[in-house]
Amino acid sequence: MKLLYILLSATLLVACNTQTTAPAVNYLENYVSDVTYLAHDSLEGREVGTQGEVIAATYIAERMKKIGLIPKGDDSCYFQVFTRKMKAHPHDTLMLGDEIEGRNVLGFIDNNSKSTIVIGAHYDHLGYGEEGSLSDSAGQIHNGADDNASGVAAMLGLASKFKNVKLKSNVLFIAFTGEEKGLWGSNYFVKNSTLSNSEMNFMINMDMVGRLDSNNRLAIYGIGTSPVFKPILDSCNTWGFKSKFDSSGVGPSDHTSFYLADVPVLHFFTGQHKDYHKPTDDTEFINFEGIVMVADYIESVVLSLNKLDTVPFTKTKETSNKARAFKVTLGVIPDYLYDGIGMRIDGIKQERPAQIAGIEKGDVVVKMGEFEVKNMTDYMNCLSKFEKGITVIVQVKRGESVLNKKVVF
Ligand SMILES: [Zn+2]
Known part of the structure; x- marks a missing residue:
């Protein structure tokens, strides 16, 4: 028994000596410190073009450097800087034509x-919530x-994970x-x-x-953008995630930009909550063990995808109507994890058509004008059919009752 123990230890020692000397990463600890830093009041909500954005970008670049990522921004630095002109918006502090400088942060594994x-x-986030806030009390920091x-x-965690794995592809x-x-x-x-x-x-x-x-509910978008995604997402799910899949490559976040350039995309999202786009979206409510699970799951999905020769791209059908350039909006936040019939509303924007018509958070839209709304896709399709200025009867379910609300777009 003892001899076996000594032999085993010796074997382990040899095995360890052949490994790189990279120190073990405490992922949970890093998730806590990264979120705590980025969501601190001193960064004032990280709005693009503000000092808080620059501090956040600098922090992320330092983290990338420490992990050992190669700078992949402009001129061999981590930042890719660009300017944009502000669109006019009645509640903006910035006026039409004001130029805003923004910076992406890029690190590479070759x-x-x-x-x-x-x-x-x-x-980036909403700063003091001048635009996009769902809070009634204006002027507070949105962390x-x-x-x-x-x-x-989670992204920085994945960078640490993949730094010491030789994948078939580079990772940006x-x-x-x-x-x-x-x-x-x-x-x-x-x-x-440059790619x-x-x-x-x-x-x-x-x-x-x-x-x-x-309940470990996890929404995954874009699974229709490659035929290989669904089977791999299913077989890698050893964490018991209750997944809500959405086929479309077009959604309310950055993967959309890549999908529109014919790149297969997957977007991960743990769902809406009452603090969404409010000053109360704070560190104290974060489920850090949940981030560990999601990042580990994504790691396993990427490792499986990496074994394939190609990840073929497929267009998803919703985009056939020209990336849905809506002329109208209801001014609501849909519940993307709702899987009943209709479109459940998870948040109402102030002074927008839905709120003015008396539609409330929690209402489920089941009909708009003559069109049935069975799911998110129906809802999106409806919006693309309406013109600005028209009045539409929107039927919502509120608890047991069915209400008809007159919405002016
Ligand atoms: Zn976001």
Whole structure:
């Protein structure tokens, strides 16, 4: 027994000596410190073009450097800087024509391959909530711990994981800015990248992965963008995630920019909550063990995808109607994890058509005008049919009752 023990120890010692001397990473600890730093009040909500954004970007670049990622921004640094002109918005502090400077943060693992996997998460948020806030009390710092310090933390965790694994593809990690303003950073990257679209193997996006609930509900978008995704997502799910799959490559986050450039995409999201786009989206409500699970799951999915020769791209059907350029909006936040009949509303924007018509959070939209709304796709299709200025009867279910609300778009 003792001899066996000594032999075993000796074998282990030899095995250890042949390994690299990279120190063990405490992922949970890193997720806590990354989210805590990024969602701290001193970063003032990380709005693109502000000092808080610069501090956040600098922090992410330092983390990438420490992990050992190669700078892949402009001029061999980690930042990819761009400027955008602000659109006019009545509640904006910035006026039409004001130029905003934003920066994506890019770090690279070179595995000497012609193809590259992109893993991204946006790091910007709403600042003081001048635009996009769902809070009634204006002017407070919106820390965005879940949206999306959580995704950035998971991305940095995956960078540590893949740093010492020789994958078939290179891996590019990107922290996007300006997502909250309309996917600015990812859009700029796709159109100004040194990588051609065909060099991008597939793209993984994480936007809000910090609120895994006790049922382990996880939404995964874009599974229709490659036929290989669904079987791999299923076979890798040894964590008991209750997955809600969505086929479309077009959704409310940065993966959309890549999908529109014909890159297969997967977007991971732990779901809406009452603090979404409010000053209360804070670190204290983050489920860090949940981030561990989601990042480990994504690691396993990427390792499986890496074994394939190619990840073929397929267009998903919803985009046939020209990326759904809506002329109208209801001004609500849909519950993307709802799997009943209809479109459940998870948040109402102030002074927008739904709120003015008396529609409330929790209502389930089942009909708009003459069109039935059975799911999110029906809802999106309805919006693309309506013109600005028209009045539509929207039928909602509220508890047991069915109400008809007159919405003016
Ligand atoms: Zn987000």
